[in-house]
Amino acid sequence: MAVLGELVVAARRHAADGNMGRLADTLVEALTRTGRLYPGMEKPIATVMALPDGDRRRLVDALVDRHRAGTEETRPLLLQLVTLAVQGLGEDALATERSLRLAGYAHVHTVWHGDELSVLAAAELAAGRTLPPEAVGVIRRTAAMAYWGKQLAALARTLHEPVLNVGEPWADTALAEAAELGPEWTGLLRHAVGATAARPSEAWEKQGRALLDPLDPGAVRARLLGWLALVGRPRSLPYEEKEHAPGQNDLYDPYNANALRGLAWLLSLLPPHPDTARALGRLVETSLRKVPGTGPRNPKVANAAVLALSRIEGEPALAELARLASRITFKGTLKQVDAGLGTRAAAMGLSRAEVEELAVPSYGLTEVGRLPHAYGELAVRGAKAVLTWRNAAGKDVKSPPAPLKREQPELIAELKTAAKDIDRTLSAQAERLDRQFLARRSWAHAAWRDRYLDHPLVGTLARRLLWTVDGTPCGWAGDALRALDDAPLGPVADDAAVELWHPVGREPAEVAGWREWLERHGITQPFKQAHREVYLLTDAERTTGTYSNRFAAHVLRQHQFHALAAVRGWRNRLRLCVDDSYPPAMRELPEWGLRAEFWIEGVDFEAGGGITDSGAYSWLTTDQVRFYPADAPVHEAHASGGGYGYGRYSGTVAAALPLEQVPALVLSEVLRDVDLFVGVASVGNDPTWQDGGPGGHFRAYWESYGFGELSQTARSRGDLLARLVPRLAIGDRCHVEGRFLHVRGDRHTYKIHLGSGNILIAPYDAYLCIVPKAAPATPDVGYLPFEGDRTLAVILSKAMLLARDTEITDRTILSQL
Structure with missing residues (x-):
């Protein structure tokens, strides 16, 4: 600033001498020193504005000359200075350059300093010209910023055209x-x-x-x-x-x-x-x-x-709200x-759950999962709506027939829109139904048939699930509800209780029987029900008494865990690398008067954890699962760990409920969620983490998870593959043994881990890295008993590839073989 003060003195001296060229050079030097027109340039500018008009005109001419000979760095600053110096002289020096400079803001989001925009925009408006729409957008966006936008806020309020900002x-x-x-x-x-x-x-x-x-x-x-x-x-x-x-x-x-x-x-x-x-x-x-x-x-x-x-x-808006309730997590x-x-439920005198059930539209389906029309049909097949077309001769065709395109184009549009809406709603309804086990929902038989079994859309899900009707387990097959022995259910009273069937508490023979029943009838369930994993108390959990360590010491990708937890109905906060405390991930269970807690913490940076651009931990480590009364105080722990307690850094911990007092269904479903979090978000199932991640800190964990003992979900997957593999085209090359699906190729024999999907090449167990697609499609392997197991899709895709390893063309894979 001392140097700038010397320049101010020099500027005043040159102004007094009438040496406009030297004054111009001094101002350019000042601009070069500051890099900005403001702050610090007020006094030199005041010196300029105090000059007689004739001197100021000569100064403007000198500055214009220096602008034309200037550098990319100084030219914009000189443009501002000229724009200021010419005020009140009735001239419009560098008007073209000013317009071009403003138009150059087309690809700018906001500006940190609004000096240039303020000066140039004011001059354009004073000259009677409108600002380029791109510059208006920058001014408005910058003005919306809490801190540095104030300088442009007053100007933004005067800009009424264009009505919207261009660029979207x-x-x-x-x-x-x-x-x-x-x-x-x-x-x-x-x-x-x-x-x-x-x-x-x-x-x-x-x-x-x-x-x-x-x-x-x-x-x-x-x-x-x-x-x-x-x-x-x-x-x-x-x-x-x-x-x-x-x-x-x-x-x-x-x-x-x-x-x-x-x-x-x-x-x-x-x-x-x-x-x-x-x-x-x-x-x-x-x-x-x-x-x-x-x-x-x-x-x-x-x-x-x-x-x-x-x-x-109306129903459409209510249905959309109900769909969003099952889909969004923010x-x-x-x-x-x-x-x-x-609000809508209160107005209708119904419960929230009943409103969600009644809100599901049929999308024009005239029977369960089907809308026939003169030129084909719209049918629900599994989790998708499928449009098929027939010509006048009744022959199947790939696209709408010409007469239909010509005479009823609006019908085609309606059917295509309905198909898209059905896909979105089916996914949301399947997730809602999957959450009903912990919701303790029970229906009167008449209402259940109307809202579920016979509903044109929801019926396509309900008829692929198992239920207990008046205490009798049953499923839909053919045209009736049938018991395990395929006998149709007799007459059922309208007020008979209906609930979703759950394998907890069922005899193993009954569970196995229903699995065979589904296979016999070719029913693919929308989510795991008959094949649902059951988590019973272990001896270790009886020893710990009030907490489960079954899923402790895992390393999870935080953002993936956070998103999945929200989908499954858990409350969680992203942990930032800051001096703050956070509650554990929690699942409220109001129907049971309970709250489940999953204790997690950010991975310390020195221990190998990463920090995202937003300051969040990239990874978490897992700890205990506990249960508390619903009204028990919530625990907190520091973002980087250190133990949970009441309040910030408090060591007082509430008395958790003994696990033996937690209802078996609640324990099983909560632990199943946690198993899902680990199975999906663990770095152990990332094939690119062979080196153990940053600094190799997690190599031991990656190896133990990627090829180690199987979780309950992985064991269930292995049981399914053992039944499924013999029916595959590559069945003679595959078998399940221990923790792996063994695949015999022509080059090597491979072992695919049933939990992580990671691959070893036998006999030396060399690691083979194959990175699956983000959303791999399940290969066409014929009948599957349920939908939604991504790891199963990954394992089957890898098995199909490796069984024909001489046909592999991917160079990254070939280099490892």
Whole structure:
């Protein structure tokens, strides 16, 4: 700053001497020293602005000359200085350069300092010109920032055009179409941008209705849904990638996000329509999609869409809320969904669970899993909706016949939309049903048949599950509910109790019998039920008494565990590498008056743990599983461990319930969840971790998990493969033995671990690294008794590949053979 002070003195001296060239050089030197026009340049600029007009004109000329001869570094700074110096002289020096500089902001997200934008934008506006839309976007986005945006906030409030920021496909389309449709539509967009609060005010709604009244509701709906369909697509003006801000191109423009909230609320003011509910549900999921280093794209937009859904009357909106309740995991938005369903349940005089059941739409299916029409049918096959077509001669064809395309294109569109909706809803309903074991749900027979067994959509799941009806275990086969011996159930009273069958407490012969029954009838269950793992108390757990160490000392990928825990109904917080305390992962069990805790902690960096760009631990280590009364105080532990207790760093621990007092079904289901967390998120099943990860700290763990003793889930998988393998085309080359599926190829014999899917080459147990796809499809191996086991799909895919190892062409794999 002392050097800058000397430059200020020099600037005043040159100004007094009338030496504008030397003054210009001094200012350039000052700019080079500071690297910015502000701060520190106020006094030199004040010296410039105090010059007589004639001297100032000569100074401007000198600065313009230096701008033209300047460097890439100094030219933008000189442009600002010229823009300031020329104020009040009635001239517009470097106007073209200024416009080009502003247009150059097309790929900028925000600016750290708003000096340049403030100066250049003010000059453009003073000259009577509009700012380039790209520059307006930067100003608005920067103004939205809490700390450094204040400098541009006042300017942003004066910029009313364009109505939306350009650069997002939906906004570009909305701007173009609104301009073509007329001022009423531009006014609608402008009103939507004003949705800056969590809920619409009465005044906002009143004005929204006034803007909608002159317009055709169907036309407004179609136009708004067309815009929302483009939300989330790649930016038309992508931002420059910044190392400190990964994922910016996947986020919503914060200014346009307000407009999205407003559009969602405007849709709720229109007459209800199934397409509206569908579009709002899609907007929720798109807005909650995770962005690395940030989290959900825009929870505020998701919450606005949920609010809109909760205010729309009719079955489609209620069904979409119920579907979202089973699909989304972001706590803030899920709380909004729960509130919406709770309000609707109270209005209908029903329980929340009953509302979710009644809300499931049929999507036009006229019988369970089927909608026949003149040119084919829409049918549910397993977890997918399948459209088939026939021509006038009754022959199957791959696409809609020409007469149907010509005469009923809307029917084709409706069927394709229904198929997509069915796929989404089936997945959500399967997850909801899988959670009913711990929900202790029981139904009266008449209601159960209506909502489940005979429901056109849910029936496709219910008829692949096992139930107890008035105490009798049964399943659907052919055209009736049948007992284990295939005898049809007799008449059942309407009020007879129906529950989901669970293998806990059943005789092994009965469990084995139902597995054979499913196979005999070719029934593939939507999730494991007859083949469900059962976790009984071990001697070690009887010794520890109040906690289970069965799944302790594992290393998990934190983000994968966190996402899976949310899907399974557990509450968990991502652990950051900070001085803070966290509760354990918890599963609330209100129907049982219990709470389950899974104790976890971040892996210390010095011990080999990694930290993400957002400061979260990459990995966790696992510890005990405990059970407490539902109202027991919640424990906390430091993010990096150190033991759980009440309050921050407290060593006081509540008395956990003896495991022998925990109902067998609760114990089994909770431990099954934890086994699932370990089986999916453990670094031990990552084939690329042969070296043990960072610093090799986890090599021993990776080897013990990747090739060691089997969990209950892996043992069940082995039992299934032992029955399945003989029926495969490669059956003569495969057999299950111990912890492995052994596969005989032409080059080598291979051992695929039943728990991790990792591979060893016999006889020397050399490791073979084959990285599976992110979502491997289960190979066509004929009948499988259940859906959803990713590791089973990985093992079968690897077995198919290795049994024909002479046909392998992948160079990475060949180099290891």
